[in-house]
Amino acid sequence: MKSNTHKNQGWILLSLIGLLGAGSVFAGEKDDHVLTVAGGVASPSKTTALEENPAGLTYNTSPELLGFVSSESNNFNPLEYGLNYFTGNGMVGGALGLKRSSADSTSINFGLAADLLSKNFSLGFAGSYTFGSGGHSSGWNGNLGAILFPQADLRFGVTAYHVIGGVNTLGFGVAYDANSSATLALDAAYGTSTQGLTLKPGAMIRLSDLQLSAGYGIVASNGGAYFTEGFSAGLGFNISHSAHLEAYYSQIQKFFFGVSFHI
Numbered sequence: 478m479k480s481n482t483h484k485n486q487g488w489i490l491l492s493l494i495g496l497l498g499a500g501s502v503f504a505g506e507k508d509d510h511v512l513t514v515a516g517g518v519a520s521p522s523k524t525t526a527l528e529e530n531p532a533g534l535t536y537n538t539s540p541e542l543l544g545f546v547s548s549e550s551n552n553f554n555p556l557e558y559g560l561n562y563f564t565g566n567g568m569v570g571g572a573l574g575l576k577r578s579s580a581d582s583t584s585i586n587f588g589l590a591a592d593l594l595s596k597n598f599s600l601g602f603a604g605s606y607t608f609g610s611g612g613h614s615s616g617w618n619g620n621l622g623a624i625l626f627p628q629a630d631l632r633f634g635v636t637a638y639h640v641i642g643g644v645n646t647l648g649f650g651v652a653y654d655a656n657s658s659a660t661l662a663l664d665a666a667y668g669t670s671t672q673g674l675t676l677k678p679g680a681m682i683r684l685s686d687l688q689l690s691a692g693y694g695i696v697a698s699n700g701g702a703y704f705t706e707g708f709s710a711g712l713g714f715n716i717s718h719s720a721h722l723e724a725y726y727s728q729i730q731k732f733f734f735g736v737s738f739h740i
Contacts, residue, residue, distance in 0.1 A: 510536040511721055512688040512713040513728060515679030516664030516704045518650030519624065519634035524563060524737060527572045527588045528729055530622035530636045530648070531601030534572055534590035537565030543574075543723075545735030553732070555580035563737075568592045572603070583608045592627065599627040604641070617641045622648075630654040634664075638703060644669055646703045658683040662692075668702035675701035681711070688713030692728075705731075 510533065514520040517529030524543050526533030543561045548554070561574030574586040585608075590601025604619035622636040636648035650664035660681045667674050679692030690711035694704040709727040716722055719739040726732060 512681055512683075512690050512711050512723065513725070514652060514660050514681040514690055514711075515662035515692045516648060516650060516666060516677040516694075517728075518622075518636050518648040518662075518664040518666075519632055520650070520652035520660055520662045520681070521634075522723065523565075523570070524561065524572075524723060524735070525725075525729055526590070526601070526622075527561060527563075527574065527586060527603050528620075530624065530634050531588045531603035531620055532590050532599040532622040532624040532627065532634070534563070534570035534588050534601050534603070535565060535568060535592050535599045535627060537563045537570040537572075538567045539739055540564040541737050541739045543735050543737040545733065547730040547733040549731045551731070557730070559584075559586075561586065568596070570601075581609075590622075596628050597626055599624045602640075648703065664704070666701075666703035668699070671699055671702065673699035673702040675704040675706065677704045677709075679709075686715035694727075 510523045513522040513525040513529060517525055521529040521533035523533060523536035541563050546556060546558045548556050556579045557576055559574055559576030561572055563572045565571065569591045572588040576584040576586060584605050586605045588601060588603035590599055592599045600623050602619060602621050604617065606617050607615055609615040618639060619641045620636055620638050621640045625633040631653050634650045637644045638646040645668065647667050647669060648664060650662060652660055652662035654660050662679050664677045665674065674697040676695045676697050677692050679690060681688065681690040692709045694706045696706050705727045707727065711728055712724045714722040721737045724734045
């Protein structure tokens, strides 16, 4: 069983390298952070930053609305749906959103980030408050994140998850833009109390109006931490000049589908 697991991980890593190579052949425009890569620590998208590394909110350069549906279950029960507003000028970015669950809970989500040190360092915080009902608890949650050299080809990220009430996981990552349309990333999540460790390599390519990403969560010790084990994928598509599709499998949640509109 262990041997098969190692073989599967090897094939996944080879597939990621192949995906990166495809980006070299079909190079398009440089990614403008519309699709998250790996665990979203060093290379979050400008929208998923609200739930991954909030420092990535600085990638927002104009106002836009994101409507989405998501679920952690194969039968889409419970189902979550919501609307997020993003804005920014490339140096300061923010977000405000509302998410509703069919399991009788509602969350208000918010985030703020800024580029510091002449755009060599970005720092952000994203928080949420959940109003529970029907036996579901209410409470605050939040992530604190930073990206070193956020505008460079080679960048480094760190995220402290659940900082309200005590950090339970730390995320670390590195991302590299190999060319104008290909990004390779490696993120790690470490459980501060469990000492669990999960590694997640990933790659992203952009082919004109289409963006594709793939990653694989590898449990390295003590049952792992935060990132989902196994394969994950992302799909982005420029529907029009002002509308963009963003969909994920086993990334933010097991299933995520959203469309953003520039306003």
